[in-house]
Amino acid sequence: MSDAREPSANPPRGENPASGRRSEQRNTASDAREQSAGTKWWRDAVVYETYVRSFADGNGDGVGDLPGIRSRLPYLRDLGVDALWLTPFYTSPMVDHGYDVADYRDVDPLFGTLEDFDALLTEAHRLGLRVIIDVVPNHTSSRHPWFQDALAAAAGSSARERYVFRAAAPDDPAPPNNWTSAFGGPAWSRLEGPDGRPGDWYLHLFAPEQPDLNWRNTEVRREFEEILRFWLDRGADGFRVDVAMGLFKAQGLPDTTHPVHHPSQEGFRESPIWGQPEVHDIYRRWRQILDSFRGQRMAVAEAWTAGPEDLARYVRSDELHQAFNFSWLKAPWSAAAFREVIDDSLAATSLVGATTTWVLSSHDAPRHVTRYGGGSLGLRRARAALLTTLALPGSAYLYQGEELGLPEVTDLPEEALQDPIWRRSGYTQRGRDGCRVPIPWSGARPPYGFSLDGTRPWLPMPEDWGELSVAAQDRDPDSTLSFYRRALRIRREHPALGDGTLRWLEAPKDTLVFARDPGLVCVLNCGENPVRLPDHRRVLLASSPLDGDRLSGNGAVWLAM
Ligand code: NOJ
Numbered sequence: 001m002s003d004a005r006e007p008s009a010n011p012p013r014g015e016n017p018a019s020g021r022r023s024e025q026r027n028t029a030s031d032a033r034e035q036s037a038g039t040k041w042w043r044d045a046v047v048y049e050t051y052v053r054s055f056a057d058g059n060g061d062g063v064g065d066l067p068g069i070r071s072r073l074p075y076l077r078d079l080g081v082d083a084l085w086l087t088p089f090y091t092s093p094m095v096d097h098g099y100d101v102a103d104y105r106d107v108d109p110l111f112g113t114l115e116d117f118d119a120l121l122t123e124a125h126r127l128g129l130r131v132i133i134d135v136v137p138n139h140t141s142s143r144h145p146w147f148q149d150a151l152a153a154a155a156g157s158s159a160r161e162r163y164v165f166r167a168a169a170p171d172d173p174a175p176p177n178n179w180t181s182a183f184g185g186p187a188w189s190r191l192e193g194p195d196g197r198p199g200d201w202y203l204h205l206f207a208p209e210q211p212d213l214n215w216r217n218t219e220v221r222r223e224f225e226e227i228l229r230f231w232l233d234r235g236a237d238g239f240r241v242d243v244a245m246g247l248f249k250a251q252g253l254p255d256t257t258h259p260v261h262h263p264s265q266e267g268f269r270e271s272p273i274w275g276q277p278e279v280h281d282i283y284r285r286w287r288q289i290l291d292s293f294r295g296q297r298m299a300v301a302e303a304w305t306a307g308p309e310d311l312a313r314y315v316r317s318d319e320l321h322q323a324f325n326f327s328w329l330k331a332p333w334s335a336a337a338f339r340e341v342i343d344d345s346l347a348a349t350s351l352v353g354a355t356t357t358w359v360l361s362s363h364d365a366p367r368h369v370t371r372y373g374g375g376s377l378g379l380r381r382a383r384a385a386l387l388t389t390l391a392l393p394g395s396a397y398l399y400q401g402e403e404l405g406l407p408e409v410t411d412l413p414e415e416a417l418q419d420p421i422w423r424r425s426g427y428t429q430r431g432r433d434g435c436r437v438p439i440p441w442s443g444a445r446p447p448y449g450f451s452l453d454g455t456r457p458w459l460p461m462p463e464d465w466g467e468l469s470v471a472a473q474d475r476d477p478d479s480t481l482s483f484y485r486r487a488l489r490i491r492r493e494h495p496a497l498g499d500g501t502l503r504w505l506e507a508p509k510d511t512l513v514f515a516r517d518p519g520l521v522c523v524l525n526c527g528e529n530p531v532r533l534p535d536h537r538r539v540l541l542a543s544s545p546l547d548g549d550r551l552s553g554n555g556a557v558w559l560a561m
Pocket of ligand 1: 096099136206242243302363364
């Protein structure tokens with residue numbers, strides 16, 4: 001167990017001064033030596049993803065914001081997480097809810113001000129919570145001054161070199177290649193030429209309002225180094241790197257025969273769009289920048305890859321510190337599937353000396369209560385999955401609301417849907433709004449304390465979420481919230497949990513049994529029938545009530561040996 005969890009050793013509580021003392025943020029050579037000797041906090045951290053617009057609304061406009069998050073920090077401390085990750089809060093037209101950044105060095109008025117960010121960071125650090133923030137390097141907003149300059153500039157100008165523009169004959173209607181956007185439709189949009197006829201094309205792997213940057217351009221690379229420094233100077237503990245595998249596209253932009261998004265296991269490796277080798281040079285450089293700051297700053301990659309081995313390239317010792325392990329999130333409810341993901345993930349990350357991150361849900365995927373079957377079965381499995389996740393070696397990322405057992409909201413009215421996927425798919429795919437519904441804090445009716453009473457939240461909240469609210473679960477020892485708190489407390493205190501290795505033990509059919517030394521065994525029963533528990537000293541925590549020495553179906557337990 002990492003000693004970085006001990007209050008006195010947690011840099012936010014001392015060594016990592018909050019904003020306002022910027023000159024003290026940079027590392028000296030002796031700091032660097034000290035840092036490399038100690039345990040790295042991220043290796044076994046539990047990080048809580050805060051989807052900023054849906055967590056807590058401080059000013060009553062129906063949209064979550066930074067002051068709202070700040071007011072709820074004690075809740076996160078009491079939950080027992082080590083850090084929070086804030087999704088983008090930068091100036092943005094909000095076409096993709098902030099993943100379209102117009103100013104990387106400021107806070108959008110919808111979410112607050114830079115002072116609000118500083119205050120949030122200071123308070124989080126005071127409470128012993130680290131804060132990592134999103135960086136969005138693959139694309140900017142089309143309202144970013146660079147893209148506005150590119151639009152105003154002539155074809156072939158240096159302003160256009162920062163993006164991926166391609167010339168075309170006005171009477172040729174074909175885009176430069178066959179790539180499609182992750183949100184549906186072509187990945188190219190066309191400008192009007194000076195003569196009013198069709199002009200140059202520009203690339204956007206996501207919405208047309210998110211033009212892709214050209215990472216072969218030196219100015220782009222320098223600008224992002226400065227953006228990292230800007231937030232590190234303010235005291236941010238690290239970054240979550242959006243679309244980390246996308247920055248470079250193969251030279252010549254050849255047609256692809258492979259899926260353009262949602263990497264499948266086949267074909268992804270040969271894709272001209274994703275995972276080009278040049279991205280690793282960027283992360284080597286970013287690592288040097290992160291290491292030059294005091295207080296163990298880190299970065300986690302959102303990288304979709306062909307498998308764990310490719311993912312491990314992003315976390316080689318001179319690159320990023322972590323990468324989301326989406327294969328855990330994608331695995332079906334099956335002991336065999338889980339075991340395969342665990343073995344492959346641990347083998348791949350251990351080759352490069354990194355730890356694995358375990359992720360069950362995020363703002364981009366249907367919530368796991370629903371993925372695992374929904375209703376009471378889905379919740380039962382979700383609780384069992386949490387115990388398994390927190391028992392695995394490495395770090396875990398929780399998504400806001402999973403500690404309340406929130407399900408995916410599948411019946412949002414069509415007129416309420418906001419994800420660009422809905423419109424771009426020609427109204428055939430509902431998109432990701434169902435996992436982004438605001439958090440119910442208290443009360444019997446929407447907005448359940450998320451916003452001021454009577455305010456309409458930016459997405460409608462279900463009428464039956466009163467029982468799921470934080471207030472309703474807070475004092476109920478059997479609630480999912482209490483279960484999460486207990487699990488996180490034990491994980492923090494038990495010497496076997498966190499970083500390290502696991503040992504597989506003999507297991508009945510549809511069941512996983514593994515040991516974490518010293519003295520803890522985790523049993524996950526993915527089947528329907530009860531299984532007999534191995535001999536043990538004591539039950540530390542069970543996801544559902546035990547029947548004597550039997551664990552019922554769709555349950556998990558931690559045993560002290
Ligand atoms: C991944 C983010 O998680 C997602 O929400 C966003 O739409 C895309 N990247 C594009 O930035």
